[in-house]
Amino acid sequence: MTIDYIVKPIAKPVLTFEQAFYNYPDILIALKKAKLEKPTPIQCQAWPILLSGEDMIGIAQTGSGKRLAFVLPAFIHIDGQTTPKEERRGPAVLIVAPTRELVIEINKEVKKYKYRGITSCCVYGGVDRKKQVAAIQEGVDIIIATPGRMNDLMKLGHLDMKNISYLVLDEADRMLDMGFEPQIKRVLYGIRPTRQTVITSATWTAALRRLADSYTKDPVQVCVGSLDLTATHSVKQTCIVSNESEKEEIFFDLLHDMAPNDKVMVICGSKGKTDYISVECIMRRLPSVSIHRGKEQKEREQAINDIMDGTASILIATDVVSRVLDIGDVTHVINYDFPNNMAEYVHRIGRTGRAGKTGESISFFTKEDWAHASELIEILEEANQEVPKGLCELAERYDKRNKQKNEDDELPKRKQLTLADLCGCSKEKFCRTQRTH
Template identity: 60%
Template sequence: MCDDWDDNAEVVVPHYATQAFTRSNGDTNRNWRDNSQREYSHRSAPREDRRNGYRGGGNHGPRRNNGNDATAIKVPSKFVGRIIGRGGTKISDLQFESGAKINVTKETDGNETVIKLIGDADAVAKAESLIRDLTIEREYKQFNPEPKQEEAPVEEEPVAQWQNPAPKPAPTEEINWLEMFKQCEENEKAEWAKLPPIIKEFYFEHPEVTAMTDEEVENFRIENNNIVVERTFKTENSKPVPKPIQTFEQAFHKYPEILEEIRKAGFVKPSPIQSQAWPVLLNGEDLIGIAQTGTGKTLAFLLPALVHIDGQLVSRAERGGPAVLVMAPTRELALQIDKEVKKYEYKGITAVCVYGGGNRREQIKIVTDGVDIVIATPGRLNDLIEAQHLNIKFVTYVVLDEADRMLDMGFEPQIRKVMYRIRPTRQTVMTSATWPMGVRRLAQSYMVDPIQIYVGTLDLAATHTVTQIIEVIPDDDAEKFKVFMDFANNLHPSEKVIVFCGKKARADDLSSELSLAGLQCQTIHGNRDQSDREQALIDIADGTVQFLIATDVASRGLDIDDITHVINYDFPRNIEEYVHRVGRTGRAGKTGKSISYFTRGDWAQAKDLIAILEEAEQHVPEEIYKMADRYASWKERKDASRPSGGRGRGGGRRW
């Protein structure tokens, strides 16, 4: 670009104090000339203009260099970006408005950059003026400071006695934050108090339950998978924990419509979690339910919610929003809960499932028209609340389903944001498959003297209705694929399989290979459209396909009763996910089989896997024990070789 310039000319820095930029090479009236008579253009000029000959500002712009002046000015380099604009949009506007061609050269000394203007005198003057308006004179003077002139000291006049001196500023008043927080809490309580009171107690203990002795209650709990019930946070004023029920009639004998819906569903007797949870929830207590997947936790909190909705003082038509809110970690689990809710018709209660990837406009229409139960993922829920499409002020019954999974996925901020907007006197239910510290923290923050029910043990354990097989194979993709295809080709047509992969790309690859082999399959992972994910679940449920290839997005919440096998093609990164994957089979009292491919790269999980297998009385390959020992020895050596204290070499931080 600089080759097009007149090398004999001299560029002089413009002076912002003058009306226009100054140009000088000994003669202030001399302008830069285009000695080569070549056309100058800027990269930001439209491609079509450069192809057809730049016309600048229509008929007033410079045409091909017809002898017009070429003027050079210098501007501070830090203003060049402001002159060019994003994608060259600003410089194009300047050229159009002035009629001059503006060419930013690469000639710079670091502080200043040369800009070349081409056009007639009026166009160049206009361009100079526009460029000057884009630059700030006082900032430019940082590069060209003018000599300071000494000023004579000014004597201060004495203040007359009758004059009042300037008042001193008032001292800054300190803020009492504790008092402010206290006032804020009082204001919130006053606002919540304006709402109608919440009715929570709907339980009428059946005479048969009342007649149970403490010994009979204890024996029933032990026989039903060792149900353990206790107050999570022990307090002196806690009420006794309700006794468990043994039949549906004992729980809902005052609600014949509920009993009729249960009869239609074909259930024989309550599951262990249901037998203890229903009396607790109908009694208005907060509940933490910890049980393995597939044990009936959804129905445990759903049926009391239906009774709760119908029993409030304000009719459903008069409420300004839903009465029940269920939060779930994934779209699949939210849709599964929604499907379960809609199996039961109770006094016209309606529900909607809102989740990212679904039809947002349709979801907004349903919630604004009025709905009783909202099942939602945290992201879309916050979206609708912030947009003021969904009012949760009238929510009186909240469920945090699979709370441990929501925390693992990083949803704690969204959960807390939602819970802050719901009245604190609500009834709160939390379900979880495990009991980590994060779940305990949530319970302490948002629950009032909750009753904790856990079935089996708090130690992580896989369901005992699944036969767990571990196949130790070489850490070789080709070998693993061969083992899997041998299994797939010998599968009985009546059997269904969920294959878990660690990566989305792997899931797609396996799906392609199965399709090429003539085996019907579907895939489900985060990169698939929501409609495709829903169709995949429909296809595996109705038998259209025999294989569902999935990532951990499907490890929880999927309730497909007739899954016969789970294949861990890639062993999960933590043992919790292993337990949840295995739980996709052996559901609703049926048996299942899980097969896990275990390689040298998975040796960090060997110790925890041994504990799971031994607890379920499953066979543990000898190689798994050896891997656990080798990993422990390796980790011990690694820890011993680390420098003591600090980071990096020498125990200090490396910068």
């Protein structure tokens, strides 16, 4: 028996903005105003696919231009709706992202291009829900939301999902890492199955594959770079192996040596450490701001504005910003505390060296982090970076300890001798005659 396979044709990549949007002069004008020179690799491949109505999974590192890859086709999708705008109930496009900071950044990108009066609003926790509901009820074309607040509005009946026909799950791997899978699934259940779905991610994990298999229809997968975990080669990676007690002094020496025009992102492992480093920077008269989940939304927004406009040159944060904030011209990323996994490391250092520029990452590495030493060495070697001798020593010591531990676990457990064993009696006989022993 012969099985015939149907191979779906895939739209060819474009090389210029004109090739992608020759039928949409308003978009070409907006791109020209934005002073963009040429599309990025993910945009070259994504635009023809999305403009043809296909579902797509876009895998690319941070800073690759994934956001514009799905925003511009969303505009054209909205403009091409058969139902007149005044007759529609609810938005046509929903973009779901992991954090309020990323939601705000995506909304800025949407408003930046001002295409044919298309409107948008942000939906996220930590602020007054009434204002968000009022904005939705006024009528918007695009809603950009965090999973939690989106679920709240759906449950309360404040959002009509019937007309959503273009769905984006941005930084989907990050949302799964943060435990948002149940909320994402509830959102997907509420949207009609005939939608066009776009999933973007920096990694291609098993959990993400399962999600894509369940909620997309014959998606085209676009991968820029490798599916293996690698760091961007536009970033110089420096690893400082030290004791925990030495880190602070070395860290502030690094900050004092920064050039006046350098913009630094410092990432800490906890809110308490973030606050401590922030206070120390203030005491040393270093122009810094800090951000973490424990701060009020206004404080977080002010910190972002200060680092964006140059009021501050040092941003100290927990990893809430390590993958989702698009802060331009970051020259240095400092991992004050090493992340819990190597995927997080790659995403953190990807906050610099973006848009064709180079950057530098500096990561402190202590004995407490030695479980990641071998993986870090692989990433450094793949990017042709210097591998410190101390890092190799920690990797060898950790591997040796694990090998010894495994050997110890395989040893048979020592037999516990009972009084009956010592006397040479059977257990039954011992039980009957234990008084005589």
